[in-house]
Amino acid sequence: MKHFFNRIYIILFNLQSKIAFYPSVFAILGFLFAFILIYIENKGISKYLIEHIPMLVVNNGNTALSILTACITGLISMMVFSFSMVMVLLNQASSNYSPRLLPGLISDKNHQIILGIYLATILYCIFVAVSIQPEGDSHQIPGFSVLVGIILTVICIGSFIYFIHNISQSIQINNILDRIFRQAKSRLNLLVKNEKKEVQDFPETKNWYEYHSQESGYFQNLSSKNLLDICKEKETQIEILPVKGIFILNGIPLFKSKKELDEETIKKVLSNFSLARGELVSTNYVLAFKQITEVIVKAMSPGINDPGTALNAIDYLTELLALRMQKKDTEFLKTEDQVLIKMRSVDFKELLYQVLAPIRAYCKHDIIIVQKVGMLFYYLKNQKAIHKDYYKIIDNEAKNFLTDAKSTIENKADVAKITAIENQLNLKN
Secondary structure, three states, rough: HHHHHHHHHHHHHHHOOOOOOOHHHHHHHHHHHHHHHHHHHOOHHHHHHHHHOOHHHOOOOOHHHHHHHHHHHHHHHHHHHHHHHHHHHHHHHHHHHOOOHHHHHOHHHHHHHHHHHHHHHHHHHHHHOOOOOOOOHHHHOOOHHHHHHHHHHHHHHHHHHHHHHHHHHOOOHHHHHHHHHHHHHHHHHHHHHHOOOOOOOOOOOOOOOOEEEEOEEEEEEEEEHHHHHHHHHHHOOOEEOOOOOOOOOOEEEEEOOOOOOOOOHHHHOOOOOEEEEOOOOOOOHHHHHHHHHHHHHHHOOOOOOOHHHHHHHHHHHHHHHHOOOOOOOOEEEEEEOOEEEEEEEOOHHHHHHHHHHHHHHHOOOHHHHHHHHHHHHHHHOOOOOOOOHHHHHHHHHHHHHHHHHHHOOOHHHHHHHHHHHHHHHHHOO
């Protein structure tokens, strides 16, 4: 039973990042709400309102149909325009910044909820219009339902105004970078907070039983609580082999167990791995580094040529790297008295290299970017780190970056600036 609920949770978790998720949910709610109102109409609510507050109720079938038709037509036009604006946003973000930003923009709940409100109101008005019987007596006209349709349409107009404001903000690169930064910072803070400061005692796993993936996809998340329960029940320990965020191919080693597991237990363990075809910063902070790096590289391309955006992105990158220096390269999950699960993460050395290698390749010719990256190194060297080796890694990357910059930049004044950066960082030749 728990296996079934795990699969349902993973499916719902993955669906939330789809642009059609919330609109579909709201559309179903609008459909159901229409039938609820029709049921209430049959109980005589319109008759009651006509007798006590007649000015609120439409008591003419043709008038009611005209109002609902106008609402439906206007809402469809608003919805088409809103969808078009979303597509323009995605196209501009993809061409000007990075295609990797699209999953985060598509999963914006504000846009999805607004589109969902449109769909729910349209479906509601359609089914209420169908229930109108113009030839019947006045009490058969769903006056109260028409009133609710008018109110919902007014809410849609307000949502449309908010949508225009929100999408004009979402398309700005500063807000895109800030959203990525806040999501990654929240994820990193959570991981750092959950880490235990003491040295963890975990045995060597070389001779443990190895089990393989039965499907492919990006390793997004893990149901750690359920895995701990399985380990405790089977009296075993588990090592998670792939790094969270990478693409897992069908059949590659996925985890190791201290004790041999039966087929049913293997299925239970595998059901706690969330594999999807997309990536989200909220579950994988490493993706934020990739996205910001790609924004920097794209901004410095000849077709875009926007060093201001690159400088802003380096600022966000600097703060995230400083926060990453407080996190260990390996994560352990434990019960009150025993470490049961070992997880790997992208180590700081590999992360820093993957971030700076493309910047070094595409930005080494620009002295302004070189100076900014020099400030990044200087800032990181003055931050607290959980391992002293992190400072050596920073020095090595600084040497590589400044060496490439010197080999590319020929102006003597610019070379002198690079030499000054080396002296400030106390880099030894």
